[in-house]
Amino acid sequence: MSGARTDTVGTYPIKEKTGFTLAKVCKAHRARVGALLAGYGLHVGQEMVLVELWHEDGLRGGELAGRLGVEPPTVTKMLRRLEGCGLVERRRDPSDARSFRVHLTNEGRALEEPVARCWEEVEEAMLAGLNKAQRRSFRELLIRVRSNLDPEFGAR
Amino acid sequence: MSGARTDTVGTYPIKEKTGFTLAKVCKAHRARVGALLAGYGLHVGQEMVLVELWHEDGLRGGELAGRLGVEPPTVTKMLRRLEGCGLVERRRDPSDARSFRVHLTNEGRALEEPVARCWEEVEEAMLAGLNKAQRRSFRELLIRVRSNLDPEFGAR
DNA sequence: AGTATTTAGTTAGCCGGCTAACTAAATGCG
DNA sequence: CGCATTTAGTTAGCCGGCTAACTAAATACT
Numbered sequence: 397m398s399g400a401r402t403d404t405v406g407t408y409p410i411k412e413k414t415g416f417t418l419a420k421v422c423k424a425h426r427a428r429v430g431a432l433l434a435g436y437g438l439h440v441g442q443e444m445v446l447v448e449l450w451h452e453d454g455l456r457g458g459e460l461a462g463r464l465g466v467e468p469p470t471v472t473k474m475l476r477r478l479e480g481c482g483l484v485e486r487r488r489d490p491s492d493a494r495s496f497r498v499h500l501t502n503e504g505r506a507l508e509e510p511v512a513r514c515w516e517e518v519e520e521a522m523l524a525g526l527n528k529a530q531r532r533s534f535r536e537l538l539i540r541v542r543s544n545l546d547p548e549f550g551a552r
Numbered sequence: 553m554s555g556a557r558t559d560t561v562g563t564y565p566i567k568e569k570t571g572f573t574l575a576k577v578c579k580a581h582r583a584r585v586g587a588l589l590a591g592y593g594l595h596v597g598q599e600m601v602l603v604e605l606w607h608e609d610g611l612r613g614g615e616l617a618g619r620l621g622v623e624p625p626t627v628t629k630m631l632r633r634l635e636g637c638g639l640v641e642r643r644r645d646p647s648d649a650r651s652f653r654v655h656l657t658n659e660g661r662a663l664e665e666p667v668a669r670c671w672e673e674v675e676e677a678m679l680a681g682l683n684k685a686q687r688r689s690f691r692e693l694l695i696r697v698r699s700n701l702d703p704e705f706g707a708r
Numbered sequence: 709a710g711t712a713t714t715t716a717g718t719t720a721g722c723c724g725g726c727t728a729a730c731t732a733a734a735t736g737c738g
Numbered sequence: 739c740g741c742a743t744t745t746a747g748t749t750a751g752c753c754g755g756c757t758a759a760c761t762a763a764a765t766a767c768t
Contacts (some may be wrong), residue, residue: 409603409606409607409668410599410667410668410671410693410749411603411604411607412602412692413672413677414669414675414678414687414691414694415581415585415656415671415674415675415678416671417691417694417695417698418574418577418578418581418694419578419581420621420698420702420705421574421578421580421694421701421702422574422575422577423621423725424698424701424702424705425571425574425575425701426575427726428701429571430726438752439726439752439753439754440606440753441753441755442753442754443566444715447566447567450565450678451565451567455714455717456564456716458698458715458716458717461717464757465579466754466755467755467756467757468716468717468718469717469718469719469755469756469757470754470755471717471721471746472717472718472719472752473718473753473754473755474753476560486677492715492716492763492764493762493763493764494715494716494717494761494762494763495715495716495717495763496716496717496763501590501695504660507676510564511566511754512565515566515569515571517567518571518701519569519570519571521569521700521701522697522700522701523570523697523700524700525696525700526693526696530693531570533689534690534693534695534697535570535577537574537682537686537689537690537693538570538573538574538577539573540576540681541678541679541682542573542577542580544677544678544680544681545577545580545674545677545678546576546577546580547583548581549576550632579755582755583756586756595722595723595724595756597723597725598723598724603755612746613746613747613748614746621723622723622725622726623726623727624724624746624747624748625725625726625747625748625749626724626725627747628747628749629723629724629725629748630723630724630750633723648734648745648746649732649733649734649747650731650732650734650745650747651733651745651747652746652747652759656733661765664741680713684730685737687723695736709768710755710767710768711766711767711768712757712765712766712767712768713764713765713767714763714764714765714766715762715763715764715765715768716761716762716763716764717760717761717762717763718759718760718761718762718767719757719758719759719760720757720759720760721756721757721758722744722755722758723754723755724753724754724755724756724759724760725752725753725754725755726751726753726754727750727751728750728752729748729749729750729756730747730748730749731747731748731749732745732746732747732748732750733744733745733746734743734744734745734746735742735744735745735746736739736740736741736742736743736744736747737740737741737743737751737756738740738741738742
């Protein structure tokens, strides 16, 4: 509290917080994935939409937003671009005229394997030098921290 | 390859990768910090500029970019906004007419403690239920992973 | 049935990020 | 000295995010 240093504020500087390192790690991870994805004409973040559709095709816009943990306007814009790239297709839902369903095109489906390889490559780089126990521990800690931070993640 | 499941691609789905959880955790952390920072008129990300200046005032634009791990145009725009908010001040560097130094205003300096409290609050929420050993382990794993992913972090 | 309310998406506009292309000043070098 | 090169920032424009405000369709309710 009344220590010799004056550039801290009670606890310790933001730069030394775990959350700070977390943010930097995430930034680096995103950059690495993004660099690989660019080879397929994808921007980082867009692959998440595809991930959801690979898991379940024909989702409605709102469902997509919910699963991505993203707001509807974000989905609107991303779908417009993905549709422009020919990876995805919007079909009006006959049972609800203000809704639509998002379907993968063949091009969109074809990206599943290469995108998974991109993620796998970065995953391996990230965990290099960690043994199985460390990897498991890291994974479990992240899951716990996620349930602490993400309200949508409580019902898991 | 010729496995029974067709919705995976050799290893396991992206959704089950550690990097995926990492991204979600980071997103949640960012959202939480952002919500608190909004109370001080700050957008999440801007506080990082202030963090660097609290640590060392009078940095040049390029140094700021380097320390933040961000490209120069990003700094240009952020500084324009922070200057507009009166948190920061740009003074031309007399020894180099194409450069300038960024200085905190009193308002900018005054935010150090409240912003640190925001971060501390989210830090505590994030690590809730973890004992000291787990927190240390999490921190150390993140640091290792960071050095694996971030080229600028090797020289530590 | 007819109106009020809720729900689904869109538009506009802001912010933090990026790349590409540019200006202008400092430095290197013949 | 004078020109070429490097370095520092800016501008323009794209993308993933967000909020606020809107349209239009479905549902609820009197």
